[in-house]
Amino acid sequence: MNKKEERIKELKEKIKNYNEYYYGENQSLISDLEYDKLLEELEILEGKHPQYRMFDSPTLQVGSSLSNTKFKKIKHKKPMLSLSNSYNINEIDNFIKRIEKNIYRERNYGEKLSYILEVKLDGLSISVIYKDGELVQAVTRGDGKIGEDVTENIMQIKSIPHFLNEKLDLEVRGEVVLPLSKFEQINRERLDNGEEVFANPRNAASGTLRQLDAKIVKKRELDCYFYFLVDPLKYNLNSHEEVLAFIKSKGLKITNIGEKITTVEELDERIKYWGEERTKLDYETDGMVIKVNEIKFWDLLGNTTKSPRWAIAYKFPAKQVSTKLLDITWQVGRTGKVTPVAELEEVEVSGSRVKRASLHNFDEILRKDIKIGDRVFIEKAAEIIPQVVKPIKEMRTGDEKEIIPPTKCPVCHSNLEKEEGLVDLKCTNRHCRAKTQGKIEYFVSRDGMNIIGFGQKIVEKFLELGLIKNITDIYDLKNHREKIENLDKMGEKSVDNIINSIEESKNRDYSKVLYSLGIPEVGKFLANLLAEKTKNIDILMNMKKEQLLEINGVGEKVANSIYDFFRNEENIAMINKLKNIGINFSLGNESKIEENIFENKTFLATGKLEHFSRNEIKEEIEKFGGKNLSAVSKKLDFLIVGEAAGSKLQKAKEIPSIKIITEEEFFQMVKEKNKK
Ligand code: IVH
Numbered sequence: 001m002n003k004k005e006e007r008i009k010e011l012k013e014k015i016k017n018y019n020e021y022y023y024g025e026n027q028s029l030i031s032d033l034e035y036d037k038l039l040e041e042l043e044i045l046e047g048k049h050p051q052y053r054m055f056d057s058p059t060l061q062v063g064s065s066l067s068n069t070k071f072k073k074i075k076h077k078k079p080m081l082s083l084s085n086s087y088n089i090n091e092i093d094n095f096i097k098r099i100e101k102n103i104y105r106e107r108n109y110g111e112k113l114s115y116i117l118e119v120k121l122d123g124l125s126i127s128v129i130y131k132d133g134e135l136v137q138a139v140t141r142g143d144g145k146i147g148e149d150v151t152e153n154i155m156q157i158k159s160i161p162h163f164l165n166e167k168l169d170l171e172v173r174g175e176v177v178l179p180l181s182k183f184e185q186i187n188r189e190r191l192d193n194g195e196e197v198f199a200n201p202r203n204a205a206s207g208t209l210r211q212l213d214a215k216i217v218k219k220r221e222l223d224c225y226f227y228f229l230v231d232p233l234k235y236n237l238n239s240h241e242e243v244l245a246f247i248k249s250k251g252l253k254i255t256n257i258g259e260k261i262t263t264v265e266e267l268d269e270r271i272k273y274w275g276e277e278r279t280k281l282d283y284e285t286d287g288m289v290i291k292v293n294e295i296k297f298w299d300l301l302g303n304t305t306k307s308p309r310w311a312i313a314y315k316f317p318a319k320q321v322s323t324k325l326l327d328i329t330w331q332v333g334r335t336g337k338v339t340p341v342a343e344l345e346e347v348e349v350s351g352s353r354v355k356r357a358s359l360h361n362f363d364e365i366l367r368k369d370i371k372i373g374d375r376v377f378i379e380k381a382a383e384i385i386p387q388v389v390k391p392i393k394e395m396r397t398g399d400e401k402e403i404i405p406p407t408k409c410p411v412c413h414s415n416l417e418k419e420e421g422l423v424d425l426k427c428t429n430r431h432c433r434a435k436t437q438g439k440i441e442y443f444v445s446r447d448g449m450n451i452i453g454f455g456q457k458i459v460e461k462f463l464e465l466g467l468i469k470n471i472t473d474i475y476d477l478k479n480h481r482e483k484i485e486n487l488d489k490m491g492e493k494s495v496d497n498i499i500n501s502i503e504e505s506k507n508r509d510y511s512k513v514l515y516s517l518g519i520p521e522v523g524k525f526l527a528n529l530l531a532e533k534t535k536n537i538d539i540l541m542n543m544k545k546e547q548l549l550e551i552n553g554v555g556e557k558v559a560n561s562i563y564d565f566f567r568n569e570e571n572i573a574m575i576n577k578l579k580n581i582g583i584n585f586s587l588g589n590e591s592k593i594e595e596n597i598f599e600n601k602t603f604l605a606t607g608k609l610e611h612f613s614r615n616e617i618k619e620e621i622e623k624f625g626g627k628n629l630s631a632v633s634k635k636l637d638f639l640i641v642g643e644a645a646g647s648k649l650q651k652a653k654e655i656p657s658i659k660i661i662t663e664e665e666f667f668q669m670v671k672e673k674n675k676k
Contacts, residue, residue, distance in 0.1 A: 004045060008052045011042040015058040021394065027203065029375075029392055031321045032286070033348075036085050060305055061143055070212060071140075071148035078230050080127060080141040080173065082306050083120075083289060083313040089268045092290065095312045096264055103297055113292060116240045117259045117270055119278060120287035120313050121225055123177035124206045126150070128160065128226075133167035135160070140210070144306070153209050156218040165251045170235075172247060174226030177283040178205040182221050201284045223283065226252045232295055239293045260293060271314055276646035278316075287315040320379040320389060323347040327372060328359070328403050330410045334438025335520055336427040338406065338416060340365060342376070342388050349380050357386040362405045363423040369393070371400035409434070430570075436470065437463055439518050443471050447524055448516035449505040453498045461487065472577040474502060510536070510587045517575070521561040529553050530562075536586035537575065541566040597670070598626030602637045607645030609663050617666075624670065632658070640666050 001009070015038055021027045039059065046053040053059070086092055100113060127147065129137040138154035139147035154160055157176065164170075178186075183201040190197050198204035208220045229235070229243045237243050241260060248254050257274075261267050271288050278285045292298065292310040301309040324345040331341050340359040347354055357378050359365060370376065374391035405425060409416055414429035427435065440459050444451040451474070462468045465487075467480055477484065478499050485495050508516075511531035515524055522530065533551050534540040540562070548559040565571055579585060603621045605614065612620065617640065618628045629636050632651040639652040639660050652658045661669070 074139045084307045118289045119285045120289045121175035122202045122284040122286040123175040127173045133164040153217045159253045171230040172226045173228040179282045273646045320377045332434035338425040354386045361423045373400040442518045443516045452501040475581045519565045521558045598624040605640040606648035607642030609642040
């Protein structure tokens with residue numbers, strides 16, 4: 001067997017295995033995007049080498065193989081097709097260009113085409129047949145040609161009428177879904193009964209509909225939305241828009257989300273809008289569907305073996321993707337905490353490439369039963385740091401290796417200890433280089449002294465060269481200009497910037513300075529609170545534990561941590577040095593210019609911002625005396641829009657008094673107002 005043939009065989013086996021789990025066990029072993037990539041690779045290979053394409057290829061099949069169904073098999077009168085997938089607006093643009101080209105060429109068609117944009121429901125498709133207005137049969141998609149007779153179960157779904165309001169013969173197709181509210185309730189019950197929970201609503205809906213006890217179907221309260229009518233021309237319907245209205249008028253449920261659109265720009269805008277808005281729906285959606293509205297072109301455009309050429313699905317970015325866990329490395333933070341980091345085979349998650357993910361601590365590895373070599377699901381938690389969700393145990397080969405926690409610090413090789421009652425491993429060496437590096441990085445970070453140009457790489461380099469050994473050395477760097485300038489990639493300009501920023505940091509607010517010190521347990525919120533309550537560091541340093549506990553918001557753990565921090569000689573020496581350097585350790589010394597420039601002005605941010613998190617921009621607004629609102633209304637003065645802004649932007653555009661600004665314009669406002 002040559003290489004190509006071998007790869008085809010391998011791909012076929014992989015895809016078939018995924019199909020079996022997906023359709024047979026209602027389980028997804030990989031994300032849709034990964035699945036589509038494998039299928040696409042197979043399609044391309046088979047296209048180039050048709051001699052290797054066999055009848056059993058998954059590229060020729062829609063859905064499951066139906067090998068072990070418990071239901072009667074029924075042949076569909078018209079095949080139940082799938083949709084081809086797309087993942088970005090360029091692919092949709094190509095889809096539209098292709099269609100328009102075909103139609104113009106064939107028919108010399110002059111009118112503008114229109115498209116209907118719908119939500120793509122994430123459930124399982126069903127074909128329901130009415131005779132003389134009465135429901136006579138309901139069949140799953142199966143392999144697209146032959147499906148399973150689930151009539152009895154379908155009859156238990158309240159939203160599917162047993163009789164239409166007119167004595168018609170028709171076949172309609174739609175999606176059976178489990179409402180999200182029901183999904184949560186069912187999983188709660190299953191958890192209470194010690195049963196395994198359903199991974200997602202689609203699996204729950206599919207599992208429910210494809211089991212033999214109709215009573216269970218009734219209890220689970222499935223729902224169904226229709227989006228397709230077989231032979232629409234038979235009913236004199238000329239557009240998909242009319243089909244939807246027709247289906248509805250006969251007493252069948254539709255989503256009511258069907259927008260008529262004529263340009264790619266509009267499609268782009270509305271897809272973004274629904275990307276946000278869909279979270280408010282009581283059913284799961286995994287994308288949008290775009291269909292040519294004019295039915296007369298459907299036949300002309302035709303179908304591939306699997307999907308119509310007049311429709312396409314746009315899939316929302318996958319929340320979870322799977323990849324291989326290559327290794328675990330151990331990272332030492334500024335407090336000495338040793339955390340496992342998952343080293344992964346590189347994958348794309350929500351638009352960015354990822355090869356490392358966080359695992360918090362060793363207990364999490366045990367709890368999730370993760371092994372080196374496992375295929376694991378990863379996701380972006382709160383859109384920032386990727387996390388390992390769980391291993392896919394079904395895909396184990398037996399070669400996976402246990403993860404063994406280290407006993408020595410991976411950086412300085414000192415012994416590690418596990419504090420009693422706590423799960424974290426900690427390095428015991430006070431002078432561990434990793435700790436020093438972590439402390440310096442924390443000190444110069446954005447939320448701390450905000451020294452610009454002083455990133456992780458630079459800290460590492462300066463430490464390595466002995467230019468700095470601790471935090472206070474940062475303020476001595478101006479005396480080593482030449483050495484710095486001679487470093488690789490450090491031009492005069494960037495040295496200037498760093499040195500200026502270091503000098504400027506002497507004026508940071510007391511609260512920022514407090515945060516930068518890296519007192520364990522004291523984050524941004526507590527640093528602000530402590531600054532406010534103590535007004536200057538000497539008061540804070542001399543506070544007894546009981547006094548600290550009197551501050552509303554400070555508990556036992558925090559009080560102990562602050563007390564211990566200020567009893568440590570090295571910390572005291574560092575603070576004294578910083579005082580001599582001229583760092584601001586009291587409230588009220590901040591430069592006045594920052595105050596109240598936004599007084600009486602209201603703000604709201606929407607979409608993904610480039611420079612700020614949601615909380616950071618809110619803080620920034622409040623810092624300058626502005627007020628944050630949570631919704632768009634006439635009371636709003638400024639809407640700050642980021643990437644992929646959706647419904648809020650839409651609404652704001654309808655209120656002329658609202659000024660819509662970008663993040664850059666917001667910066668500009670701050671700058672200009674400060675000058676005055
Ligand atoms: S139209 C010939 N519209 O997605 C047209 N399908 O990945 C066939 N789906 O098999 C389908 N929402 O199960 C259509 N608004 C929608 C849909 C939709 C969900 C499902 C359907 C289809 C699958 C393709």
